[in-house]
Amino acid sequence: MSEPSKNPLSNDTNSSLNKGTTATSTNPINNENSLVNTLLPVDSNGEEATGVKGQVNQLIHQAMANNPYFAAGGGLMILGSGLALARTGMIRLSRVIYRQMIVDLEIQSKDKSYSWFLTWMGNYPRRISKHLSVRTNYLKHDNGAISTKFSLVPGVGNHWLFYKGAIISIKRERSGRMIDLVNSSPYETVKLTTLYRDRHLFNEILEEAKTIALKSNEGKTVIYTSFGPEWRKFGQPKAKRALPSVVLDKGIKATIIDDVHEFMNNGKWYSDRGIPYRRGYLLYGPPGSGKTSFIQALAGELDYNICILNLSEQNLTDDRLNHLMNNMPERSVLLLEDIDAAFKSRKTTNGEPGQTNYNTSVTFSGLLNALDGVTSSEETITFMTTNHPEKLDPAIMRPGRVDYKIFIGDATAYQAERMFMKFYPGEKTICNQFVEKFRSLDTPVSTAQLQGLFIMNKDRPLDALKNIGTLTESQHYHYSGSHS
Ligand SMILES: Nc1ncnc2c1ncn2[C@@H]1O[C@H](COP(=O)(O)OP(=O)(O)OP(=O)(O)O)[C@@H](O)[C@H]1O
Ligand SMILES: [Mg+2]
Secondary structure, X not given: OOOHHHOHHHOOHHHHHHOHHHHHOOOHHHXXXXXXXXXXXXXXXXXXXXXXXXXXXXXXXXXXXXXXHHHHHHHHHHXXXXXXXXXXXXXXXXXXXXHHHEEEEEEEOOOHHHHHHHHHHHHOOOEEEOOEEEEEEEEEOOOOOEEEEEEEEEOOEEEEEEEOOEEEEEEEEEEEEEEEOOOOEEEEEEEXXXXXXXXXXXXXXXXXXXXXXXXXXXXXXXXXXXXXXXXXXXXXXXXXXXXXXXOOOOOHHHHHHHHHHHHHOOHHHHHHOOOOOEEEEEEEOOOOOOHHHHHHHXXXXXXXXXXXXXXXXXXXXXXXXXXXHHOOOOOEEEEEEOOHHHHHHHHHHOOOOOOOOOOOEOOHHHHHHHHHHOOOOOOEEEEEEEOOHHHOOHHXXXXXXXXXXXXXXXXXXXXXXXXXXXXXXXXXXXXXXXXXXXXXOOOOOOHHHHHHHHHHOOXXXXXXXXXXXXXXXXXXXXXOOOOO
């Protein structure tokens, strides 16, 4: 580069123009220079540019000097355009600075953290809000009493917040054009804006809001049911059902709980092998044996919420099932009740004469697709129940759909004893007599029936013993399913 004239490749016209000194070049191609030299007045040092500039400068100088109006106008022009340039420059600069220094965070109303944030902000003391809106909550206490609680949350408009030394501007907006078709409420967003250096506070706020929201459900199990295509809380969160309150036959509870724990502690094993992280349990057996109660208690034990879907529910289509299963609230187990309903409808679609089924539109393949298709990054625990295992297609038993099948049967002597002792603590002698009589009953009795007898004879263990015969009189569904 330093010696372009020695390099034939770089000896194009440009380089020779730029470097006037190429007149000394030994390369014959540089003969072109003679032409260039005649066109431009090049001085011996090759400073042709200063020559032109010098002449123009001289001209301007002369004009200025000889014409005062021209001189003044020119001055003004330069000053004016200079100011204009400075102004646009300033605007651009401030935009760049704004962009560099300001961050914002948008939370959409369909996001879970939306209501968490509003609640958090409603309770946050160091804020300026002139627009509030009210949220009314009914609170059902454990003794059944209901109280109403109003909470004021930031309404639509602008608000300010002082949080850990930072100022955060909050803007809650409602879209006039877009409507959420699910609950026919307008789409809303909350936008938080703050300085770039304080951006980590967004995370802190969201974490705080989440912790508060989850804390209000501590010790409770939130039950979700389907409402159209979305999950809705079913009533107020219920106090957890204690696991010991559900009495299953010897060892069954421990086996299931161990399996669930084992599954939950092995997320890495699944991801290392590229296997979807899910596990399905099928609880089958006669009605009133404690299947649903056990799953609810187990969810409470795991500190999970529970999403219940009844497959025999009207209007539940394959699409809705699939959508619901793929959009579960966080930390919840899925409970699919009466899954045999999906198999009933398959028979119908196959055209069994005389059997019309108005109850369900979930199909067998719809259920399988939904089970296979659940793509959650979190673990997915699905419990399924049925009173009619004989109606299920073997295809449901594939790993990933049903990994574990458990029979929950009618009351055994073991369960009768345990339940008796729970209802009448300390009454060991009567309990033994009760169990003796229970063994000699000739019809199967469900645990729900036992519970019924003990409730009827509350605090009167002798009456429960005396009336044990009524168990065989009360209606009990005749269970036709197999045991294995
Ligand atoms: N094993 C049990 N231990 C304690 N309570 C039980 C048990 N089985 C049934 N119950 C009581 O009986 C009632 C009905 O039980 P649950 O709904 O759990 O039965 P289920 O097996 O789900 O019945 P279905 O098959 O009809 O859905 C509940 O009030 C529950 O507390
Ligand atoms: Mg049930």
